[in-house]
Amino acid sequence: MTRQMTGAKMVVQALKDQGVDVVFGYPGGAVLPIYDEIFQQNDIRHILVRHEQGAVHAAEGYARSTGKPGVVLVTSGPGATNAVTGLTDALMDSIPLIVLTGQVPTFMIGSDAFQEADTVGITRPCTKHNWLVKETERLAQTIHEAFHVATSGRPGPVLVDIPKDVQFASAKYLEPAQTKTSHYQPQTNGDIDTITELVEALEQAERPVFYTGGGVINSGDEASALLRELVDATGIPITSTLMGLGCYPASGKNWLGMLGMHGLYEANMAMHDCDLMINIGARFDDRITGRLDAFSPGSQRAHIDIDPSSINKVIRTDFPIVGDVKEVLRQMLSVWKDRGAKVKREAIQNWWGRIEEWKKINCLAFTQTGKTIKPQHAVHRLEELTKGHDRYICTEVGQHQMWAAQYLGFEHPNRWMTSGGLGTMGYGFPASIGVQVAHPEALVINVAGEASWLMNMQEMGTAVQYRLPVKQFILNNERLGMVRQWQELLHGERYSHSWSDALPDFVKLAEAFGAKGIQCSDPADLDDAIMEMVNYDGPVIFDCLVEKHENCFPMIPSGKAHNEMLLGENASTADAIDAGGGVLV
Amino acid sequence: MSALKLKKGASSHSAYNLRPTFSDAEERHTLAVIVDNEPGVLARVIGLFSGRGYNIDSLTVAEVDHTGHMSRITIVTTGTPQIIEQIKAQLGRIVVVHDVHDLTVEGRTVERELALLRVTGTGDKRVEALRLADIFRANVVDSTLDSFVFEITGTSEKVDAFADLMRPLGLEEIARTGVAALSRGT
Numbered sequence: 001m002t003r004q005m006t007g008a009k010m011v012v013q014a015l016k017d018q019g020v021d022v023v024f025g026y027p028g029g030a031v032l033p034i035y036d037e038i039f040q041q042n043d044i045r046h047i048l049v050r051h052e053q054g055a056v057h058a059a060e061g062y063a064r065s066t067g068k069p070g071v072v073l074v075t076s077g078p079g080a081t082n083a084v085t086g087l088t089d090a091l092m093d094s095i096p097l098i099v100l101t102g103q104v105p106t107f108m109i110g111s112d113a114f115q116e117a118d119t120v121g122i123t124r125p126c127t128k129h130n131w132l133v134k135e136t137e138r139l140a141q142t143i144h145e146a147f148h149v150a151t152s153g154r155p156g157p158v159l160v161d162i163p164k165d166v167q168f169a170s171a172k173y174l175e176p177a178q179t180k181t182s183h184y185q186p187q188t189n190g191d192i193d194t195i196t197e198l199v200e201a202l203e204q205a206e207r208p209v210f211y212t213g214g215g216v217i218n219s220g221d222e223a224s225a226l227l228r229e230l231v232d233a234t235g236i237p238i239t240s241t242l243m244g245l246g247c248y249p250a251s252g253k254n255w256l257g258m259l260g261m262h263g264l265y266e267a268n269m270a271m272h273d274c275d276l277m278i279n280i281g282a283r284f285d286d287r288i289t290g291r292l293d294a295f296s297p298g299s300q301r302a303h304i305d306i307d308p309s310s311i312n313k314v315i316r317t318d319f320p321i322v323g324d325v326k327e328v329l330r331q332m333l334s335v336w337k338d339r340g341a342k343v344k345r346e347a348i349q350n351w352w353g354r355i356e357e358w359k360k361i362n363c364l365a366f367t368q369t370g371k372t373i374k375p376q377h378a379v380h381r382l383e384e385l386t387k388g389h390d391r392y393i394c395t396e397v398g399q400h401q402m403w404a405a406q407y408l409g410f411e412h413p414n415r416w417m418t419s420g421g422l423g424t425m426g427y428g429f430p431a432s433i434g435v436q437v438a439h440p441e442a443l444v445i446n447v448a449g450e451a452s453w454l455m456n457m458q459e460m461g462t463a464v465q466y467r468l469p470v471k472q473f474i475l476n477n478e479r480l481g482m483v484r485q486w487q488e489l490l491h492g493e494r495y496s497h498s499w500s501d502a503l504p505d506f507v508k509l510a511e512a513f514g515a516k517g518i519q520c521s522d523p524a525d526l527d528d529a530i531m532e533m534v535n536y537d538g539p540v541i542f543d544c545l546v547e548k549h550e551n552c553f554p555m556i557p558s559g560k561a562h563n564e565m566l567l568g569e570n571a572s573t574a575d576a577i578d579a580g581g582g583v584l585v
Numbered sequence: 586m587s588a589l590k591l592k593k594g595a596s597s598h599s600a601y602n603l604r605p606t607f608s609d610a611e612e613r614h615t616l617a618v619i620v621d622n623e624p625g626v627l628a629r630v631i632g633l634f635s636g637r638g639y640n641i642d643s644l645t646v647a648e649v650d651h652t653g654h655m656s657r658i659t660i661v662t663t664g665t666p667q668i669i670e671q672i673k674a675q676l677g678r679i680v681v682v683h684d685v686h687d688l689t690v691e692g693r694t695v696e697r698e699l700a701l702l703r704v705t706g707t708g709d710k711r712v713e714a715l716r717l718a719d720i721f722r723a724n725v726v727d728s729t730l731d732s733f734v735f736e737i738t739g740t741s742e743k744v745d746a747f748a749d750l751m752r753p754l755g756l757e758e759i760a761r762t763g764v765a766a767l768s769r770g771t
Contacts, residue, residue, distance in 0.1 A: 120625060125636055129680040132624070149680055184680050309674035312667060 007136040008033035008167040011100065014143040016043050017176055020071050022062065022437055023047070024055040028075025029115060030102025033167040035073075047437055047466060050458040052079050054430035056086020056157075057456070060095045061434030064417045065392055067220055069096035069150050070434065076102045077115030080161075081122060085424060087157045088126040092421025093243060094218055096155035098146050099127075105165035106134050119161045128156030134163065136171035141179045153186030154307040155218055186306060190323035190331055198278070198302045198319045199335045205276035206347035207354075208236045211259065211288075214243030214420065215281020215305060217413045219325035224413045226329035227280065228252070233336060234343055237355055239267035241282050242405055243420040250409030256355070260288045261556050262402040265363035265565055266355055268554070271296055272562035273354070279303045281325045284315040285421070294561030304328045363554045363567055364406055373523050375400065375475045375546040379407040379447065382473060385530050389443040391415065392435045396428040396452030399481035399552045404447040426455030429472060433459055436468040443471070443534060450476040450503060450543075460513040463539040471533050472541045477548045478503060485551045490558065506543035513539075521545040613642070613663045614689040615696060615766045616673065621681040622648045622656040629679050630658055639672050640664060643698075643741070643763035655683070661741075661764050688766050696766040700744045705732040706755035714754045721747045732757075 005013065011034050015023065022045045027035045038046050049055040052074045059070025074083055080101040090097045104113040120132045129149050131142050142160055150158045202208060210231065216223050224247045231238050231254050238248050239256040248255055257264035259271055271277065277299045282288070284303075289295045292314065302319035303311050311320045321328055335341075368377040379400075393408055394417040395401040401418055410416050417435060419427035432446040446453075453474050463470050475481075483498040507517030516536050520529040520543070533540045553568035620626045627646055634641050643661040648654075662672060669687070676685045688694040702723075704714045711731070718725065718735050721743070727734035732755075737747050741764060748759055 121628070124625065124629060125632055154678075183683060307674075307678060309671060309678050311674070312670060316667075 003173045004170055005173050006033065006037075006168060006170050007139050007162065008037045010136070010140050010171070010173050011143065011162065011167070012037045012041060012044065013173055014140050015071060018144070018147045019068070020044055023071045023073050024049055024058045024062070024434065025073030026050075026052050026055055026075070026079060028079050028102060030076035030104060030164050031073060031079075031100075031162075031167075033164065034100070034102070034162075045437075046073075047433070047462065049430065049433075050461045051456065052082035053085050053426065054433070054456050054459045054462065056083050056090065056097065056099065057424075057427050057430035058434035058437070058459075058462075059097050059099075060086065060090055060093075060427075061394060061417050061431030062438045063095050063097060063434075064217075064431075065414050065435040066438045067414060069098055069147060069155075072097060072099040074099070074101055075115065076104055076119065077117045079115075080117055080119040084122060084126055085422075087123055087159065089419055089422040089424045089427060090157035091126050091128065093419065094155050094214060095157065096150040097157035098143075098150055099157060099159045100143075101159060101161050102167075103132065103161045103163040106163045107165070109163065119159070123159050126157075127159045128154075130159040130161065132161045132163075133166055136166050136169040139166060139171070140174045144174070144176045144179045145182055147176075148182050149184055152184060154215075187322055188306070188324035188327045190304065190321040190328035192331060192335070194319055194321050195328065195331050196335050198321070199332060199339065199341055201276055201300060201302070201319065202234065202236075202278070203339075203341050203343060205236075206344055207270075207274045207351045208234075208276040208278065208343075208348075209256075209270045209274040210236065210238040210248075210278050210280060211240070211271065211282055212238060212244045212247050212280045213241040213282025215325050216244055216247035217281075219281065219306075221413060223247070223281075223324075223326035223329060226326055226333060230329055230333055230336070233333065235348060236343065237270055237352070239263070239270065241285070241288055241420070242418060244282065245405060245416045246410035246413045249411040251411060258405050260285075261290070262406065262552055262554065263556075264406070265361050265554050265567065266358035268556065268562040268565060269358045270355055274299045277301045279305075279317075280329070281305065283310045284313070286314075289315065290556045290564075291559050291561045296562070361567065363565075366568060368523055371522060373521065373526060373544060373546045375403055375477065375550050376407060377523065378473075378475055378526065378544050378546055379403045381526050382445070382447070382530055383408050385527060386443060386445065386534060389534070390439075390441065391443045391445065392417070392432075392439060394418065394428040394432040394435060394444070394446040396446070396448045396455075397423045397425045398449045398452060398483075399477075399485065399550070400447055400449045400452075400475045402482075402552045403475070408447075425452040427452075429453055429456050429470075430459050430462075432470040432472070433462055433466075433468055436463075436470050437466070444469070445471045445473050448472055448474045449481055450474050450478065450506075451480045451500065454504075457509075460510070460515060460539070460541075464514045467538065469536070469538050469540075472539070473533070474506065474541065474543055475546050476503070476506070476543050477546050477550070479548055481550070482552070484549070488551070506541045510539075510541040515539040515541060517541045517543065519543040519545065609665060611663050611665055612669060612689075613661065614669050614687055615694065615764060616660045616662065616676070617684075617686040617688055617766060618658040618660065618676055618682055619684040619686075620656050620658060620679075621683070622654045623681060626656065626681050627658070629681065630660075630676065633675055633679065634662075634672075637671075637675065639668065645763040645765055659764055659766050686768070688768055691768055692771070693769045694766050695769055696740055696764050697738055698741050698744050698762055698764050699736065699738045700748070700759060700761045701726070702735045702737070702748060702751055702759045703727075703732060703757045704735065704751050704755045705757050707731050710754045714751060717747070717750050717754075723747060
């Protein structure tokens with residue numbers, strides 16, 4: 001069935017046909033026809049944000065917590081340029097988004113019209129793909145293709161730029177089934193010969209480790225289930241990047257905790273000393289590898305990734321496997337079972353023995369004494385008091401993000417939303433709004449630092465308007481904590497511009513927006529205050545005043561190897577970094 | 586855990602200063618990239634090279650299939666084997682790229698480039714230019730009493746050699762198309 005309709009109506013119809021139930025957006029001149037159509041229907045809910053960056057991060061939160069693509073609608077010019085940070089964030093973390101932007105009419109493109117920007121030009125490097133639609137006849141097909149591209153292969157953000165005259169003009173609407181098949185069909189099955197070789201290597205391995213990442217989460221619930229099955233079948237240890245937390249349960253007996261620059265001692269040591277590293281859906285990021293020439297010197301490496309360009313990018317791989325994680329894991333399990341494969345039991349037991357020794361270091365130990373709340377204590381109490389809830393966690397970027405990754409436990413995928421690749425301060429608050437929209441009954445907490453949180457604080461208006469009971473758990477040290485930590489370690493304790501002299505009263509700020517504010521500075525009051533936050537039916541800003549000069553450990557100093565970690569308490573930070581390190585980031 | 590005893594002033598690295606330990610020997614490769622002929626496709630390819638710091642020695646592009654709206658981009662690039670592999674993988678992941686062929690490794694190829702050269706001079710120099718053009722099988726496509734425009738087709742090396750010879754004979758201006766390449770029949 002073909003129907004004649006305007007481009008604006010086509011946009012809404014295409015979104016409905018793609019199963020979209022919510023759009024995050026902000027209106028403006030060049031998208032008014034689409035907003036007019038949104039006004040005249042009830043199937044798609046529109047969430048009005050307070051800044052376009054917030055719309056994109058909210059859509060990211062929605063996408064990451066549901067596994068479905070997030071949808072954004074913004075206007076031309078500044079609407080589009082404000083979306084750029086969010087697009088880049090989603091590209092780095094492989095989050096499927098469809099961003100629809102208005103554009104000046106086709107006959108005005110290139111004339112420096114009011115609110116004109118070269119949106120496809122500006123966003124070309126920060127989207128997986130983008131389109132400028134110049135004919136209404138092509139609009140529906142392009143939007144359907146946009147959903148296909150965003151969600152196939154390695155997911156990512158796409159953008160469709162729609163001039164205003166294309167929205168007004170009419171043409172025949174094509175349903176998804178009527179559009180021609182895209183030539184973009186990434187390979188999902190792994191090469192069975194390489195998978196078999198990997199299984200053989202696993203049978204011979206004496207110190208194997210799984211190193212998992214966001215690719216497992218992106219591959220869907222099934223991938224996490226298969227991963228758990230594989231870990232159980234082999235009994236070998238598993239660690240994960242920041243992006244992959246939740247793909248294996250934190251309570252699982254093989255769990256080593258997060259690895260990387262602020263990862264756990266036992267996880268990094270296992271990576272360094274292993275003889276077989278199986279990378280599943282991670283990408284050997286520089287925050288993971290540390291110094292490359294000292295990275296896991298004695299290991300063979302397998303790399304399972306849906307993106308061929310990730311393989312051999314920074315680390316040479318012995319078992320390269322291009323494919324979707326869930327498909328490859330299914331193949332691997334089937335090979336494992338067919339062979340009746342077994343690991344070297346005694347060797348693996350010895351390996352676990354070494355890991356147990358590393359665990360005894362108890363690298364996350366801290367002591368809460370005195371009248372000041374330690375940030376680690378605050379996150380630890382948050383974990384203890386909320387872990388039984390149907391809980392989703394977002395974070396901003398910095399020390400609090402690392403403490404959240406270290407001290408919170410994730411049992412399931414899609415429960416942890418954090419800006420990993422781009423490290424976008426201001427991500428967490430709007431992301432928590434997107435998560436709460438998708439999960440109205442859940443407990444959604446944004447673990448934040450006060451500096452990051454202020455970057456998108458305008459979204460308080462969104463939270464209050466839509467009665468979204470998001471909990472903003474701010475570890476307030478009145479510092480840019482991670483910057484301050486690096487200045488202490490790398491820049492001779494010269495704290496250049498890493499604090500704010502004019503922070504708002506967060507309780508009054510919350511009240512000014514019609515939300516609830518809680519301040520807590522005494523460790524003795526902390527539990528009650530957290531419970532007050534959890535039990536309040538509405539948005540809360542929790543201003544947790546914490547120790548101002550706390551450093552985040554463990555830490556692999558700049559340019560050091562996995563086995564050269566700095567640990568808390570006893571570590572002497574003064575000697576940690578080479579003198580020359582100060583000139584580098 | 587005791588403090589790390591790290592030698593002050595030892596070779597220091599940032600986590601960003603991660604130089605891969607891959608082989609450093611650079612190779613020259615000719616890539617043929619088959620793309621949808623749509624607005625912005627060249628910008629995507631060039632943006633990839635500039636954004637990731639790859640070299641472009643030469644680049645040509647033209648539509649090769651009008652009905653299928655396909656263009657062929659021929660890129661000559663240099664890099665370590667690992668970089669060449671990255672370039673191919675990164676090109677392959679551009680949505681409008683259908684195929685990436687590394688003609689350098691896929692077997693024997695024919696590579697040709699066309700150049701136009703305007704050479705000005707009179708007397709012996711003019712005669713010598715014409716004589717050399719004949720040796721190189723370059724055609725005269727424009728002539729005045731004191732200038733020729735030569736058209737030459739061949740490998741980049743041949744075009745280089747011809748241009749070098751023309752320089753002392755009054756080479757004023759040169760336009761080159763860049764390399765077009767095709768694998769040979771089997």
